Amino acid sequence: MCELLGMSANVPTDICFSFTGLMHRGGGTGPHKDGWGIAFYEGKGLRTFHDPAPSVDSKIARLIAEYPIKSCTVISHIRQANVGNISLENTHPFSRELWGRQWCFAHNGQLDPALFSWPLNYYLPVGTTDSEFAFCWLLGEIRHHFPTPPQDMNRLIQFVHERCETLRSLGVFNMLLSESTLLFTYCSSKLSWITRRSPFGEARLSDCEMAVNFEAVTTPNDIVTVIATEPLTNNENWNRYETGEMVIFIEGIPVRHLHSLS
Amino acid sequence: MCELLGMSANVPTDICFSFTGLMHRGGGTGPHKDGWGIAFYEGKGLRTFHDPAPSVDSKIARLIAEYPIKSCTVISHIRQANVGNISLENTHPFSRELWGRQWCFAHNGQLDPALFSWPLNYYLPVGTTDSEFAFCWLLGEIRHHFPTPPQDMNRLIQFVHERCETLRSLGVFNMLLSESTLLFTYCSSKLSWITRRSPFGEARLSDCEMAVNFEAVTTPNDIVTVIATEPLTNNENWNRYETGEMVIFIEGIPVRHLHSLS
Numbered sequence: 203m204c205e206l207l208g209m210s211a212n213v214p215t216d217i218c219f220s221f222t223g224l225m226h227r228g229g230g231t232g233p234h235k236d237g238w239g240i241a242f243y244e245g246k247g248l249r250t251f252h253d254p255a256p257s258v259d260s261k262i263a264r265l266i267a268e269y270p271i272k273s274c275t276v277i278s279h280i281r282q283a284n285v286g287n288i289s290l291e292n293t294h295p296f297s298r299e300l301w302g303r304q305w306c307f308a309h310n311g312q313l314d315p316a317l318f319s320w321p322l323n324y325y326l327p328v329g330t331t332d333s334e335f336a337f338c339w340l341l342g343e344i345r346h347h348f349p350t351p352p353q354d355m356n357r358l359i360q361f362v363h364e365r366c367e368t369l370r371s372l373g374v375f376n377m378l379l380s381e382s383t384l385l386f387t388y389c390s391s392k393l394s395w396i397t398r399r400s401p402f403g404e405a406r407l408s409d410c411e412m413a414v415n416f417e418a419v420t421t422p423n424d425i426v427t428v429i430a431t432e433p434l435t436n437n438e439n440w441n442r443y444e445t446g447e448m449v450i451f452i453e454g455i456p457v458r459h460l461h462s463l464s
Numbered sequence: 465m466c467e468l469l470g471m472s473a474n475v476p477t478d479i480c481f482s483f484t485g486l487m488h489r490g491g492g493t494g495p496h497k498d499g500w501g502i503a504f505y506e507g508k509g510l511r512t513f514h515d516p517a518p519s520v521d522s523k524i525a526r527l528i529a530e531y532p533i534k535s536c537t538v539i540s541h542i543r544q545a546n547v548g549n550i551s552l553e554n555t556h557p558f559s560r561e562l563w564g565r566q567w568c569f570a571h572n573g574q575l576d577p578a579l580f581s582w583p584l585n586y587y588l589p590v591g592t593t594d595s596e597f598a599f600c601w602l603l604g605e606i607r608h609h610f611p612t613p614p615q616d617m618n619r620l621i622q623f624v625h626e627r628c629e630t631l632r633s634l635g636v637f638n639m640l641l642s643e644s645t646l647l648f649t650y651c652s653s654k655l656s657w658i659t660r661r662s663p664f665g666e667a668r669l670s671d672c673e674m675a676v677n678f679e680a681v682t683t684p685n686d687i688v689t690v691i692a693t694e695p696l697t698n699n700e701n702w703n704r705y706e707t708g709e710m711v712i713f714i715e716g717i718p719v720r721h722l723h724s725l726s
Contacts, residue, residue, distance in 0.1 A: 265524070
C-alpha cells in the first residue's frame with residue numbers, strides 16, 4: 203500500500219507541513235520505503251522531484267519539507283513496491299504531455315496483470331509498474347476521445363470517471379491526476395480530503411510532533427484543500443471518500459462530485 | 465546566449481565539479497540569470513530539477529552542486545531569456561516520452577520565428593520558447609519516421625543530424641539530446657568537449673577557485689566526457705566543434721562524428 207498526497211489551492215501555497223507528515227510514513231512510521239516523488243505546478247510548468255530512496259532518509263525530501271515551494275496544485279506519492287522493482291523509472295508521480303499541458307498522475311493500489319494486455323496507442327510506459335501502464339492507458343483514452351480540449355469540461359470529467367471505474371474493475375485504484383488547474387481525485391478503497399478556509403485554526407500532525415497555526419500563515423481569502431490516503435492530522439474532521447467517488451477540485455474548491463456507476 | 469552542459473560516462477559519475485562551474489555563470493560570472501535546469505538519467509529513469517531563479521542564488525542548485533547524484537548521462541542548461549518569458553515551463557531541459565523512453569533536450573541559440581509555423585504532429589509545447597517548439601518538431605519527426613526503434617542506430621543518427629541541419633537554417637542551434645544511452649550533441653556556433661580517462665590529472669575551474677584531482681575519485685577504467693558551451697577548465701585541452709558537427713557519445717566514448725552537410 204502506498205500513500206497519496208494532493209493539494210489544490212486558490213493561492214500559491216507551500217505543502218511543507220503536510221509533506222512533513224507524509225515523509226515520516228516513508229520508512230519512519232509507515233512501511234513505504236521504496237521511493238517517493240512530488241510534483242508542483244507553477245502556472246503550466248511542472249516541477250518534479252523523484253527519489254527511489256526512502257523519504258525519511260532523503261536529502262532531497264528534507265529540502266522539500268524545509269524549502270517552501272509554492273504551488274496551487276501538488277501531487278505526491280510515497281511507495282511500497284508491489285508490481286515493478288525499486289527504481290527511478292518506477293517512482294511516481296508520472297507525467298506526459300497532452301494538449302500542450304503536462305498531465306501528472308499518482309496511483310495507490312494494485313491492478314490485475316490483465317491490465318498489461320490492454321492496448322496502448324499514444325503513450326508507452328518507461329518503467330514496469332501497473333500504475334504507469336494504467337496512466338498511459340487512461341491518458342491515451344483521453345487523447346483518443348478528446349484530440350483537443352473539450353469546450354465542456356463536464357464531458358471530460360465524466361469520461362475520466364468512467365475510465366477510472368473501468369480500471370477499478372481490475373483491483374484497487376486510488377488516484378490523483380491533474381493537467382495544472384483541475385485536480386481529479388478518485389477513490390477505490392481509501393482516500394480523505396479536507397478544505398481549510400477562514401477562520402483557520404491549528405492543525406496537529408498524526409505522524410510526528412508538529413503543529414501549525416494556519417491563521418498565522420494565511421489570508422482570510424485563502425482556500426486550501428489537502429487530499430491524502432489517510433488523514434494527516436488528528437484534530438480536524440476529514441471527509442472520507444466512498445468507493446467509486448470522484449471529486450474534482452479547482453483552486454481548492456470541490457466543484458464536482460461523481461459517485462460510483464455500479 | 466545560454467550555456468549548455470552535458471556528460472556521458474561509462475560508470476555512474478557525479479557532475480558536482482562541472483555543475484559548480486556552470487552554476488557560477490548563472491548570474492555570477494555570466495549573464496545567464498533566467499533559470500536553470502538539469503536532468504540525470506538513472507537507467508531508463510530521468511530525474512530533473514528546474515528552477516526559474518538564477519542558479520547562483522538557488523537553494524536547489526546548491527543541493528545539486530553538493531549532493532553527488534550519480535548518472536551516466538546528464539543534460540543541463542542555464543538560461544538567458546530571449547524568446548519566451550521567465551517561467552518554469554520555459555526552463556530547459558525539456559522532456560517527452562517516445563518508444564517508452566524519456567527523451568531530454570536542451571538548446572542554446574535563437575531561431576527565426578518562421579519556426580512557429582512548422583507543423584507539429586505528436587508533441588505540443590507547454591511553454592513559449594523557440595527551443596521547446598524545435599524539440600517538439602524534432603521528436604515528432606523522429607516518431608513519424610521511426611514509429612519503433614530502428615535496428616540500425618546509424619539510420620537514426622543520420623536522420624537526427626539532417627533535422628538539426630534543417631533547424632540550423634533558421635539561426636543558431638546548439639543542442640544536447642538523449643534517450644538515456646545515446647547522447648546527441650550538435651554544434652551550430654559554439655560547443656566544446658573533453659574526454660577524461662586514465663591517467664587522470666588535476667582540473668581547475670575557470671569560473672571560480674576550485675580544482676579537483678580526478679585520480680583520487682576515479683578508477684582506471686572510468687571514461688567521462690563533458691560537453692559545454694565554453695570549456696569549463698583552464699588547464700586542459702578541450703575539443704571545439706565545427707559548425708554543423710554532430711558527435712554521438714555512448715558511455716563516454718565519441719562513437720560517431722558527422723560533419724556539416726552544406
